[in-house]
Amino acid sequence: MRFWTRRVVFYVITLWAAVSLNFLLPRMMPGDPAAIMIGKLRRASGGRPLSEATITSIHALLGTGKDTSLWDQYLVYWGRMLQGDLGVSSTRYPASVGDLIADALPWTVTLVGTATVISFVIGIVAGAWAGWRRGTWVDQLVPVTTFLQSIPYFWLALVLVAVFSVQLGLLPIFGGYGVFEYPAGPEWSLGFLGSVVVHALLPATTIVISSVGGWLLGMRNMMVQEMAEDYVLTAEAKGLRPSRIRRAYAARNAAIPSLAGFGIALGFVVAGSIVTEQVFSYPGIGKLMIQAVQGLDYALMQGVFLVITLTVLAANVLVDLLYGFIDPRVRRNG
């Protein structure tokens, strides 16, 4: 019981620290969001004089009034957080941050989540195989996949688009679904679902290609190590089928460290893949984040960071729990 209490206290403190950091970080960024917005308005309105009232309302909107102290802002911030009110985005004024995130989240989770799972499964299976057949040609998988992983993602995506979308015309170039075929937006139909799948293929492929190498390498090395263990030797001596030794003995133990890594990777799924979303104009959280940072949109930035922080924490809790169950040593020493 003591283990669980300590865990819970630890997570509550982490949560508080994370949410407070989330408040501080944007305010430590250089630049004044009001100056940016006023400058934009100036240029956009072609020199029409901005009234004093407009300037005041922009300052009020962005919460950059110089008369409120940081502490007061902090209290207001917590009050809003506890009510689940994430505020109003200034770059997409007057859309609410909650709505923007809610619209983007499903896309990110589905695309990056599926891609992460696929990449993990391929990496583990191929890694186990490569470890089992070490010293043969299968070992070539390691340099090949790590090479693919080292290609700059941006470039890889552009090349794939140029070949499969522009040259061959097989796959769509941008978007989360066919905006030309479905101008009215998402609908519940097979055709639309197909469109979503087709649009996810290329982004997902690029994510898998650029991440599978890590899983494969880790799994292969663990596999080689496990194969040298005494219990594998014993199993072989007892005459168990090689496929059974591979799957039920070596691979099972070799996968444990990777599973921990997978838990963390799942936590980062929500952060999206900024470059993927940018290259493919794919709707998602990563893009919101980068636009918020560029436009100094504090409310949006905080909302996105909060969601990311919470999921990473949740993934940690999950991994912790799993470990506690799987490995009794962790429970006793923790």
Add this chain to the structure above:
Amino acid sequence: MHDIRWRKTIPLVAGAAALALALGGCAPSGTQTTGERPLRVWSGSMTPIANNFNPFAVDTAAHLTFGAIYEPLFFFNQLSAEAPVGLIGDSFEFNDDGTVLTIRIKPDQKWSDDADLTAEDVAFSLGYGSNRDPDTVSIEATDATTVIVTYSSPKFTAASMILGATFIVPEHIWSKITDYMSETNPKPVGSGPYVLKTFTDAAYTLEANPLFREGAPDIKKVQDVGIDSNQSAEDLLKTGELDWVGQFVANPDGVTGSGRVATMNQQQDPTVIMTCADAALGCKGAQTDPAVRQALNAAMDRASISKKAFAGLAGESSPSFALLPRDEKWLSDPSLATSPQRADAAEAGRILEAAGYTKDADGFYGKDGTAIELDLFSPDGWTDYNDAAKLIAAQAAKAGIRVNARTVSEAEYWTPVSNGDFQLALYGLTQSLVADPFSNYDQYFATGATAKVGEMPAKGQNYARYSNADVDAAVAAAGATQDEGVKKEAYARIQAQIAQDLPYIPVVLNASQAFYSTAEFAGSPTADDLYANPLPYLSTASAVILTHLHPVEK
């Protein structure tokens, strides 16, 4: 079409890959008849597009709000010196001292909800929200088609603003809206050629307005999509999925090579080195000495900057800040037509030595033992600006002037620029929208448009903190008259001063490339008939072009 295709393919679907091939091969347009095919445009919006059709939200509303849905009274073509074209308006005239503006509108116009559009709506709009000029004395609709506006000061030079950039809204709707800034206006009722059909955060579609005063336009549907990268838009143009974009493409031949897409490159907005010019207003650094700015001006190799940093697509800028050849008649001195295109390090050295600077052991000029060291910054990721800054630094070094080019995040760019806390910044000015450089002088060079360092200008964009009594007097004189002779004389004084003082050192004229499908749609502007600038993100001009287009008969 999708349904049929689906029934055929379902038995084949073995996995996502098979599905991809089936649907991917199902090209989006092929079988639709030309009349139904929407014109697909990318006006520069990134996803998610904000659901905002408020014409007062100049920065955040969807682009086609301006012109296609809501219209101003007249269209001022920024490419020509011809008289403005009437949209809602029919004619306008000022009284002799420019304080009374009489506007006549076309009769029998309708809003898209079938209500009548009358002079009352125009009068309401001119006095509503941020449209209201602070100098307004009275606005009166004297009959169904006439509005008389009285101001307390001459408004000759504000004509393009009042008549060409004030969007007319229906009084019966907007009089009930209390907070015009936070309104999102999701169901816009306007007078323009199009009405909103559907909106999603990935794209929105407009359809022809049957009540439009000239009848519904030939292009029945227009879809404006959100795209996050220029590369995607370029690819979509090549594959024929997108019909109209305005964006930078380094190799335009790659897009137009197929013969289905045409391009036009209008060079308009000056890219300059903005200097914090006036020490009296709080600027610090060697650039407050005009001699240093003149030396920099001479040291720049603009031809190579244009070629290397701007892909050879930029135009030659003029130190008079008049746009040539459009503003030809306002250019006082032919020697001010273009800035020197080649570097002249010797000339730069002469200017500095005449001003008392001497070279130190390292070959850099300085005065009283301190070498000139200037900081030139540009926003990270604006690659053309970043490259130009590096080239300028290298060219200045050859002439013995130390310039350090650095990049900052966009957030860090705007604050020092608007507060005056900088020495040199690469900056883009907005060209005057009419064939008269007045607004350039009034916005960027007049003392009234600036502020002390540490404060933001309350009106205008004179971030260079330039202050010159001669220029101020000439700007005031030019703004108070319609007499060309008086104006020319005033502009001559301004041009002589600013070309000498160089608070903004011209670099190039920015390229603004437009690409449009000629395979699907005809009627775009051509070099011989520049009836509007074909950039889809320009307000009003984009709508004028949409009404000129028609589907290609096949």
